[in-house]
Amino acid sequence: MDLDRSLVSGSMALLVLKLLEERDLYGYEMMETLRARSDDTFHLKAGTLYPLLHGLEEKGLVTAYEREAAAGKPRRYYHLTDQGRCALTEKEASWHRYARAMHRVLKGGACCAGA
Amino acid sequence: MDLDRSLVSGSMALLVLKLLEERDLYGYEMMETLRARSDDTFHLKAGTLYPLLHGLEEKGLVTAYEREAAAGKPRRYYHLTDQGRCALTEKEASWHRYARAMHRVLKGGACCAGA
DNA sequence: CCTCCTATATAGATATTCGATATATCGGAT
DNA sequence: ATCCGATATATCGAATATCTATATAGGAGG
Numbered sequence: 001m002d003l004d005r006s007l008v009s010g011s012m013a014l015l016v017l018k019l020l021e022e023r024d025l026y027g028y029e030m031m032e033t034l035r036a037r038s039d040d041t042f043h044l045k046a047g048t049l050y051p052l053l054h055g056l057e058e059k060g061l062v063t064a065y066e067r068e069a070a071a072g073k074p075r076r077y078y079h080l081t082d083q084g085r086c087a088l089t090e091k092e093a094s095w096h097r098y099a100r101a102m103h104r105v106l107k108g109g110a111c112c113a114g115a
Numbered sequence: 116m117d118l119d120r121s122l123v124s125g126s127m128a129l130l131v132l133k134l135l136e137e138r139d140l141y142g143y144e145m146m147e148t149l150r151a152r153s154d155d156t157f158h159l160k161a162g163t164l165y166p167l168l169h170g171l172e173e174k175g176l177v178t179a180y181e182r183e184a185a186a187g188k189p190r191r192y193y194h195l196t197d198q199g200r201c202a203l204t205e206k207e208a209s210w211h212r213y214a215r216a217m218h219r220v221l222k223g224g225a226c227c228a229g230a
Numbered sequence: 231c232c233t234c235c236t237a238t239a240t241a242g243a244t245a246t247t248c249g250a251t252a253t254a255t256c257g258g259a260t
Numbered sequence: 261a262t263c264c265g266a267t268a269t270a271t272c273g274a275a276t277a278t279c280t281a282t283a284t285a286g287g288a289g290g
Binding site: 034038101102104108 | 126130133134149152153154156157207210212213214215216217219220221223
């Protein structure tokens with residue numbers, strides 16, 4: 001299932017990319033935004049997010065820059081590149097394809113004989 | 116993400132359980148049915164399916180029985196137990212919750228500021 | 231002073247799925 | 261007669277994603 005492997009398991013990458021489409025964000029902010037946006041369904045953990053962000057940076061899908069915060073540690077902001085925007089479009093399409101197929105199997109029960 | 120871990124990565128279990136809700140099936144049949152039902156989106160492989168079925172059997176979600184085929188090797192049919200039916204209901208609910216959250220993040224873009 | 235909240239980071243563990251390989255039988259092609 | 265492909269089940273090792281736990285560091289509040 002190439003679709004599954006890189007997408008549904010890797011849905012976090014899609015979600016992060018999607019958030020960055022709107023504006024630049026730093027890691028901690030992403031966790032909170034995602035939780036709020038998904039109505040507390042997605043609990044993206046630090047141990048998942050930061051390695052993921054480093055991976056996206058390596059692949060050239062995002063760029064990073066640091067900026068001082070009013071207080072506390074400096075924040076590392078991430079920005080979506082053109083390549084990242086392209087990858088996002090693909091991942092979104094894959095997600096829709098996956099969700100559609102899922103729906104087809106789940107609804108296509110005993111009653112209507114498929115198609 | 117407990118939701119994600121046991122559901123979206125484990126969507127194969129949900130799909131298999133769903134197929135068995137309708138009628139008893141043997142492994143090879145599931146692979147073909149799933150491919151057809153999902154319009155060629157899901158390509159469940161033998162190396163994924165058989166260990167999965169053994170796992171479901173161990174957990175008591177399905178029972179198995181062998182039956183001779185007209186030709187070739189005897190087929191191992193799987194039957195959904197009450198417990199399996201219960202697990203299916205839960206997994207379906209989880210899937211809907213996940214898909215809904217996903218949709219909320221993907222649509223809730225720059226335009227409408229969320230809610 | 232200690233703890234909690236913010237903020238980033240890494241290492242180890244766990245789970246899911248895939249690819250490769252093995253077995254066995256049948257039908258068709260060479 | 262033999263080889264190959266399709267049916268049918270099974271197992272092992274590898275790759276990948278995510279989590280838990282832990283570490284660092286500054287600021288705020290008790």
